[in-house]
Amino acid sequence: MNKYTIRDFDRDFPDDGACLDWLKDFLYPAGIPCKVCGEVTKHYRVKSRPSYSCSRCGHHVHPMAGTIYEDSRTPLKLWFYATYIMAQTRCGISAKQLQRETGVTYKTAWRMFRQIRSLLDEPTAPMSGQVEVDETYMGGKRKGRIGRGIDKTPVVGVVQRGGRVVATKTPDVTRATVLPLIRQHVMPRSIVYTDEYRTYNTLPAHGYAHHRIHHSSKVYVRGDVHTNTIEGFWSLVKRGIGGVYHSVSDKYLQSYLNEYAFRYNHREDERPMFQSILARIQKA
Numbered sequence: 001m002n003k004y005t006i007r008d009f010d011r012d013f014p015d016d017g018a019c020l021d022w023l024k025d026f027l028y029p030a031g032i033p034c035k036v037c038g039e040v041t042k043h044y045r046v047k048s049r050p051s052y053s054c055s056r057c058g059h060h061v062h063p064m065a066g067t068i069y070e071d072s073r074t075p076l077k078l079w080f081y082a083t084y085i086m087a088q089t090r091c092g093i094s095a096k097q098l099q100r101e102t103g104v105t106y107k108t109a110w111r112m113f114r115q116i117r118s119l120l121d122e123p124t125a126p127m128s129g130q131v132e133v134d135e136t137y138m139g140g141k142r143k144g145r146i147g148r149g150i151d152k153t154p155v156v157g158v159v160q161r162g163g164r165v166v167a168t169k170t171p172d173v174t175r176a177t178v179l180p181l182i183r184q185h186v187m188p189r190s191i192v193y194t195d196e197y198r199t200y201n202t203l204p205a206h207g208y209a210h211h212r213i214h215h216s217s218k219v220y221v222r223g224d225v226h227t228n229t230i231e232g233f234w235s236l237v238k239r240g241i242g243g244v245y246h247s248v249s250d251k252y253l254q255s256y257l258n259e260y261a262f263r264y265n266h267r268e269d270e271r272p273m274f275q276s277i278l279a280r281i282q283k284a
Contacts, residue, residue: 036059050063128186139250175201179203193212
């Protein structure tokens with residue numbers, strides 16, 4: 001992944017106008033089609049508002065409309081800066097830090113991060129080859145045995161070795177919940193590595209080559225049989241949430257999981273992470 005420094009950011013986005021020009025060029029790469037003229041025409045930026053005016057008829061186009069920036073009174077450069085600092089860390093950044101760095105209110109900073117995270121839920125193509133599946137629990141206090149009497153939120157993770165990860169908040173980790181997720185994200189005849197949890201007992205009947213590692217026997221690696229890849233992802237998520245956000249409510253947990261999965265999945269992009277996130281902006 002290429003480095004993208006604060007100097008690069010300030011060079012590319014010195015003010016709101018530069019941010020708006022970027023947004024316009026990104027959303028309308030072939031030029032802005034004028035609804036009144038019925039074709040692509042030249043447009044000029046209006047200085048008094050975040051819009052562009054058709055050179056022929058004067059009709060205004062608002063690039064921010066229909067995006068996460070719509071109806072926001074926060075300067076567009078601060079939106080871009082929030083995206084930039086969010087992209088610069090592996091473990092995330094808190095709304096409190098954004099508040100300190102930009103001077104916006106905490107409520108505004110929290111809303112900005114929530115809106116940016118909404119961009120990071122992306123479809124993932126079915127995985128194949130060597131795939132690891134594991135479940136974990138987030139938040140709350142643990143009571144009783146795994147899968148029973150727990151007030152934590154269950155999360156199921158699927159990762160292709162050397163590839164992408166999907167993390168999904170689930171109501172439970174029963175076979176009826178977990179198997180459909182595996183079938184959704186993993187192609188038949190793939191090799192699936194799990195621990196000894198009984199939920200995975202029927203994987204061979206669904207067309208998967210199933211290998212298990214017995215953690216209860218203190219065995220964590222046996223040749224290429226392990227779940228270290230997905231467990232490493234869980235460690236990253238838990239360190240980030242515990243160290244940066246301290247806690248995340250069940251209501252918003254999936255959006256945070258999407259953030260960590262997006263960062264993991266785009267870790268080797270040729271373009272900077274900041275640009276990968278910006279490329280998710282679209283009209284509603």
